[in-house]
Structures are given as C-alpha cells and as structure tokens.
Amino acid sequence: MPDADPIARRGNRWPAVLLLIGFSIVFILPFAWMISTSLKPLNETMVLPPKWLPSEPQWQNYPDAMRAMGPFWLHARNSLMLALLNVVGTVVSSALVAYGFSRIEWRGRDSVFLLLLATMMIPFPVIMIPVYTLFRELGWIGTFKPLWVPAFLAGAFNVFLLRQFFLGIPRDLTEAARMDGCGEFRIFWQIILPLAKPALLTVALFQFMATWNDFLGPLIFLVRQEQFTLALGLQNFQSAFGGTAWHWLMAGSTLVILPVVVLFFLAQRAFIRGISTTGLK
C-alpha cells in the first residue's frame, strides 16, 4: 500500500525536494545575474568581489541597449516573422509526416523511419556548407527563404515526438471515425490533431524557441542589416564597440529572451493539463 501513510511519504520526499531546490538555484543563477547586470552601470559589471545588486538600478540601460542594437523593432519583426513561419511549417509538416509513420501501413515504413531518425545524428555544421551551396544555387542567399522554407519539410525530432504521441491515441478512435465516414485526411485533421494538442504545442514551442534563438542560420544566410534577427543584433555589442558593453548586452539579452520566457510560462499550463482520452474505457 504505497499511499497508506502520506505523512511518511512526505518525509521521504525531503531529500529529493532539497536536491531539486539546489538544481533550481544553479539554473536560476545565470538568469538572475543577467538581469542584475542589465541594471548596473558599466563600471559595476566586472568588479571583484561581484556585486549582486546594482548600487542604483540603471533602467536607462534598456532603451540604450535597444538603440545600440541597431533597428531593434525591425529585428524583432524579422525574428517574430521567422519564428511564426517556422512554427506553422514545422507543426503542419511534422504532424502530417508523423501521421504517415504512425497510422498508415506502407511497405518499408519502419526502415524509412529509422533512416529519418538517423538524420538526427548529423550535426548542423556537417551539412552547413552543402546546404549553403544548395541555397546559393537556388539564389536564396540574402533572403529569408533558407530560414523558413526547410521548416515546411518536417524535422526528424518533431516527427519522432509526434509519432510517439499519435501511437498513444487508441486505434479504436480512428477506426470509429473510419466507420463514421472519415477519409484519411479527415481522421488526421478532425480526430488526431485535436487530441494531439499538447504534443503539437510542445513542438510549436520548441520550434519557436529554436528559431527565435537561432544565431548561426541568420548569420550564414542573411546579408543586409535590415534583415537581421534579434539574436544576430546582439552581436552588435561585441563588434561595434570594440570592447563588450556588458550592461547593454545583458539588457539586450533580457529583452530578447523575455518573449520566450513569457511564452513558455503560458504554454506550460497546457503541457501539464494534457488532454483527456476518457472517451475510451
């Protein structure tokens, strides 16, 4: 009877709780340091011993950092546009491919799926040059296309994640839909997708964060300043001013990651809520 004595169980949980608190502190520290530094004057950013709190919060650092990053709002618009396009492309294409791998029987399906999984092993730097050459041949260098078109071709990890989730949706449901008169696409659209909301949301969030934070892609494929994304804009602090203006860099970084943090906290509730499949027994 594992639930017989809840008090005893709570007592046993303390070491785990302490361990988790310890880990949380380790993870929160850099974040706290970033915010603290973003409010310091430059001469307080690198003192020893480190000062955790600024002598006087420098709120002005934020507008200054935005100015120093170049056209901040233009970069923000570029980042947002790319992130949204990537989210839509990835969710739609990965879900379709995952459906094909999980719900439709076809010869060689499992072998092709293994091959797809194997592509996850290839790090981006390995294919960076061939991909660059390909996009150059297509005349896409200096355009946004290399940064969003591939998202519509499904990614291995997202396909894997969604396939596993789809496999967990009872087969009876799709068969009931088939008896009711659904074709394959309607089953995908009206039965599977609504039930896979938590997984789709996870994929969307991962993709949003990946695109929003992507530095290497925009660095390689974009040419003109007005096309730059926020992640690329942060680079300005190191190149444009010789040394590093840590207080502005941290203020800029805080501004850049703020939407992601907010999004994560909003979406987290949906992750946890999950979806009930209690239409089944």
Place this chain on the structure above:
Amino acid sequence: MAEITVENLRKVYPGSKGQPGKVAVEGASFTIRDKEFMVLVGPSGCGKTTTLRMIAGLEDITSGTIRIDGRVVNDIPPKDRDLAMVFQNYALYPHMSVYRNMAYALELRRVPKRVIRDRVGKAAKLLGLLEPDDLLERKPKALSGGQRQRVALGRAIVREPKAFLFDEPLSNLDAKMRVETRAELSRLHRTLEATMVYVTHDQIEAMTLADRIVVMNEGRIQQIAPPLEVYHRPANLFVASFIGSPRINTVSGRIERDGDGMAFVEKSERSEHRLRLVFTGDEARMLASRDGQEVVLGLRPEHLSDARDLSAPDPRATFEARIDVVEPVGPETWIYARTAGHQLIARVPHAEPRADIGHTLRFTAELSRARFFDPATGLAIC
C-alpha cells in the same frame, strides 16, 4: 436492413522475417439473415473479432467473399458499407460533446441539420440520455461507463445503418451494468428490427441475445445454430465444453452390449465407482453401431441428480461417486464427485448442502440428455 453473407473467409497475418504467417480465420462461411441477431462466440484468439472486423472493412481479407445484400464488398471501404460498429472501448471522440459524437457521422454525410437534431433526439430518448440528466452537451469524460456505452450505441443508432456490428461491447462494464445493458440491447434489437452481428467471449451474452450463435475456435467455425440447440446438441466436444457453466461432464469409455440395451462403461484402471450406464430404446439403437468402440460421454451437470431426490431412480442410470467438493451457490448446490477415473459436477436443487465430503453418493443420470462424441475427431456421434 440487410443480409450479410460470408463465404470461405480466410485471414492470414504475415509472419515476420521468415516466420510462417498466422492463420486467424480459416474457411468461415455463414449467412446472417435480415433482422437476425447473430453472435460470434469463442475463446480469445479464435478469430471472431477478426471476422467481425473483416465484415466491417477494417481488416483486409486474405481470401473469400463478403456480401451485403448480395453486393460483394471485399474492396469497399468501411465508410461505404453502411454498417455501424460499437467498440469494446466505446471509442467516443474525447474532444466532442455527446451530441457531436452522435451527430458526427451524419454531418459527414451532409444530412440536413434539422434531420440530425431529430435523429439524435430520438436516439437519446430511446437510450435514456435525456433523463434524469440531459447528457448531450457533456464530454465523454464526464460520463460513467454505462452512459458512455449508451452514447456509443446512440452513435450507431442515429446512422440507421444496414447492420450493427458489436465488438464485445459489454466487457468493460461492471457485472450489474452488464446485465442491464444486455437486456437493453435485446430490447433495442426488437425495437429497431435490425440485423446485428455481435462478438463476445461470454457465453451467457451469446445464449441470451442471439437468434443464432456461431461458435469459433482456432479460426474455424465449430457450429452455427440457435442457442438452445448449441447447448443441448453441441456439434463437437469443443462446443460442448465451451458452452455451459459449470462445464459439461465428459467421460471416456467404451460401448458394449448389455442384454437388449447398450452400456457405456467408463474407462479406468480402477473398478471401484466405475461408471456404467445402460441405454435402451432409441439411444441403444443409435449406439449399436459403436459396439466395442471407444467414445466420450457428455452429460450436463443439471442432468445428474442426487438419487435420493427421485422416488424411483432408474437403476440402469444410477451410479456411485465419492464427493470431493460441495459448493452451495444460492438456489442450488454444485457437487464435485469422483468416479473411478473422472471428476463429475452435478447441479442439485438444494439450497442447503445435503452431502458430506469424502462420502459416497448415488447419482442418477438423465440418459436421454446424454451426448456421445468420437474420441479421435471430437465430433458428436449422437
């Protein structure tokens, strides 16, 4: 409504990497008549669900033919067969309300909204989904198991299909709800006058619901007959043993001549309590051709009586056995008793046990109810 014909149906699941395929159904042929309630029954893995799924179109056919109202439907997708299916796990769409679950198939068929409302309303009323509480706007997760099963039934009813297919629809319900829903299904069949095909492993469901039963084992059909015929005249030893609870008594023995009758003598090394039953009249005439041959006797537990209960027990049908176990089950008592080489069960109509373990009791068999089977093939002899 419709007539469904299955001819020489075969299903083989391909084996993996060099392994031979698994034969799930072999040479199944039967006709489900218009408005008939046909039950496919058998143990797990006997091929009954596979057969149902092939009728539904959810499973490809390896060979054979399925006809619905004379039309071959082998290559017709499920949605165009005009059949409705109720699944074991209900398979209600969790993200849709009860109303939407029931209306969905009609929406897909572009039935006018007014007609949908009307049909869903009627089905909901028939199934008690409106009173005492109106369940139509609830999501499936807010329903009990019994309510979910009724919604699944409603979803099938509103379709007004040619035939209903049921895949063990009661197996997830508790015992009380199962009995209630079973009665409800029986009532629905009478009300709707629909062709129904029902798969179960529960023989009570099969016996109570069916117009005819198809008994299956290891992919093959064993017998097709009305419930009481299956019970009283099983085609073979498997059917005799599968249908009936407690299960039929089977005793191996030999037929030999006994005066003007024929005797069944139990096969056993021991002679004490050896079962010997003497048949006369029609039974003897039928057994005469088996003189000297080995047979298996089948006798249902209710066809064995405590000889003390009879005013003049027939000595040719009476034998002694030692009592092993006595189980009072309420209105009757089950007595497990041992003859020379077999254990038998007798259902005697005593609420209070009147037999002591270890003692010898005299039993009288109802000889006209005895069935004989060929020990080699298992087929019924008479």
